[in-house]
Amino acid sequence: MHFTPEEIVETLTMITRHHLDVRTITLGLSLAGCADSDIDLMARRVYERITFAAAELMPLAQQLEREYGIPIINKRIAVTPVAQLAAATQATDLMPLAQALDRAAAAVGIDFIGGFSALVHKGICDADARLIASIPQALATTERVCASVNVATTRAGINMDAVLAMAQTVLDTAQATADRDSVGCAKLVVFANMVEDNPFMAGAVHGSGEPDVVVNVGISGPGVVRAVVESLPLDADLTTVAEAIKATAFKITRLGELVAREAADRMGVARGIVDLSLAPTPVEGDSVAEIIEAMGVGRCGGPGTTAALALLNDAVKKGGAMATSSAGGLSGAFIPVSEDAGMIRAAESGALSIEKLEAMTSVCSVGLDMIAIPGDTPVETIASIIADEAAIGVINAKTTAVRLLPAIGKKVGERLSFGGLLGEAPVMPVNAWAGSVFARRGGRFPAPLGGLRN
């Protein structure tokens, strides 16, 4: 036999008891050929392009699940940033494009489609401005469309005008979906150093450097890593902990690599990347916070959390990089508060603050994610939070993002509730000392010396 019974049972236990799965198969799809000055014609082309190219995505993913005995939780699509299509038309109302994306996603049976997006890190084109203005309504009137805007890069610095515009857009989106717990904001990401091949929502886009159609895969497995760390004796040193995480990450990533190869080959499209991110779910035990606690930190957010998370993130990358030669996307542990039962507990107990989360984002992927804040938080404060997070990304040449959820009419201690993978978000207190001047200065935060690499 090629394998021992122990190896086989280990794999089955990971799947049945520790939530091992492939988190997402995401089809990246260029819509460049759909551009037209007539927005209704363009919307029809977008719909036809997506429904034709992605017709096999869902049945194929289900077939792979059966053959390999591995759950594939999400099947999704990322498209060309829509602002690039919008440049072809003078139309101010971009709703037909948002609705075409939504209907196409529904037709092929997927829950989210990413790419209602713009890249404005150095300046805002006319089409970008129209797209940003359309975001609140697009997210309020569609179910599946996700929006993202890149406001900063290490090469260009931070576009502070865009930061303020996006802070206002976050608030407007919260207002537009106030009757549904601000769910629109769960589908809106403000990025620094956005990547072109991210398979995870809500920030997935299909970048301009990508082939026509590509399959990207996001791995998962916080539950498996937690179980492995918990099985170590309490006096195991941190080198031993890192080694155990690394070995586990290798196995998890190999699964993603296998699924990525098979999915791309069977669809006859390019193999893209495997994203090494540990992505938690609200299911008990499938939590990044609980890995940190299993490593010995009293409660996620307490002193030691940033160090523990850094060790975790690094070990996952080392194991993952050995398992695939196509590592890409975001590739780092995610810390979305609402989607992680341990994070929710930590936030509600007061152990985890937004400031600590910000520190954590300097050593992992991807940013201040799925954090509910009081609905009356001023726009300048939200802009300043986005600027802080963008600065971490720009200076450290890494991706950071902000997905804040202003809870309209709610105060600290109350909750936003989305259900499903988006989970529940306790409203967290926001530092009230942002002032109103810094965020309104506007202009460009210059690129750091670290961006001058040539």
Place this chain on the structure above:
Amino acid sequence: MRTPAVLTVLGEDRVGIVATVSRALAEANTNIEDIRQTILGRIFTMTMLVTVDEERVPFDELQRRLADVGKDLGMQITLQREDVFRFMHRI
């Protein structure tokens, strides 16, 4: 197409497990390349490396038949393509 796969049977030991599972495999022209059984954590564990003759019986259909056999025996039977284990446990 001949597809290598790993079949796992987990549950409480009882008479006739190997015979019943083997019969279902033989009826599907699925060859048993290797077979091992052991007790892991007090659970009877049988693992088989098999080759599925998909021209005779498609993979999905064999999985359905084995699930029925599992129900009759009161055991969990899983059939997965072999590459899962090769990828996860071998460099």
